[in-house]
Amino acid sequence: DIQMTQSPSTLSASVGDRVTINCRASQSISDWLAWYQQKPGKAPKLLIYKTSTLETGVPSRFSGSGSGTDFSLTINSLQPDDFATYYCQQYQTYSYTFGQGTRLEI
Amino acid sequence: QVQLVESGGGVVQPGRSLRLSCAASGFTFKTSGMHWVRQAPGKGPEWVGVISYDGSKKFYGDSVKGRFTISRDNSKNTLYLQMDSLRVEDAAIYYCAKDRGTGWLGMDDNWGQGTLVTVSS
Numbered sequence: 431d432i433q434m435t436q437s438p439s440t441l442s443a444s445v446g447d448r449v450t451i452n453c454r455a456s457q458s459i460s461d462w463l464a465w466y467q468q469k470p471g472k473a474p475k476l477l478i479y480k481t482s483t484l485e486t487g488v489p490s491r492f493s494g495s496g497s498g499t500d501f502s503l504t505i506n507s508l509q510p511d512d513f514a515t516y517y518c519q520q521y522q523t524y525s526y527t528f529g530q531g532t533r534l535e536i
Numbered sequence: 537q538v539q540l541v542e543s544g545g546g547v548v549q550p551g552r553s554l555r556l557s558c559a560a561s562g563f564t565f566k567t568s569g570m571h572w573v574r575q576a577p578g579k580g581p582e583w584v585g586v587i588s589y590d591g592s593k594k595f596y597g598d599s600v601k602g603r604f605t606i607s608r609d610n611s612k613n614t615l616y617l618q619m620d621s622l623r624v625e626d627a628a629i630y631y632c633a634k635d636r637g638t639g640w641l642g643m644d645d646n647w648g649q650g651t652l653v654t655v656s657s
Contacts (some may be wrong), residue, residue, distance in 0.1 A: 519644035526583035
């Protein structure tokens with residue numbers, strides 16, 4: 431299986447900050463990478479697919495980049511609603527795998 | 537709008553079986569691939585498997601391969617997950633999720649609310 435490693439595990443930030451979460455794949459996944467946001471008690475919410483394509487309705491302050499093995503999610507001008515846990519996920523090969531998560535806290 | 541509603545979760549003893557269902561509405565089910573994803577308490581999501589739009593192709597995660605079976609009934613707009621030889625580590629919330637295409641484009645943002653499976657003696 432392809433292993434996905436996120437960094438950092440926890441990120442402390444303030445409203446208005448710009449933050450970046452990194453994700454590294456154990457082998458090349460081209461651009462088959464998605465990012466999810468999850469809040470307690472809720473299903474993961476898809477933010478970005480195919481590395482950089484925003485899901486419909488996702489604010490433009492979210493952006494994704496990368497290719498091959500190294501990827502990042504950037505959130506500009508953090509809003510109170512953005513404090514949550516974020517997961518990357520590869521879907522280049524079965525079985526799909528998720529990163530261990532990055533908790534974004536105030 | 538797209539709606540996915542899981543059911544069938546509950547408490548089961550190790551080694552026993554359970555079947556989950558996912559009732560779909562609001563989209564053309566028969567042309568959509570479907571996934572199962574699970575999440576153990578306090579852990580990240582884990583992909584369980586996928587079934588193509590017509591049921592002809594299925595793929596599973598390594599931890600459930602040989603024990604779990606995904607199927608679908610397109611006449612009933614329903615997805616199933618048959619879980620056999622359950623283990624304590626299979627305890628999780630199980631979500632069904634819609635594929636962006638016929639089964640090979642990854643999950644889109646349509647997920648159910650989840651159903652809880654507890655495996656305990």
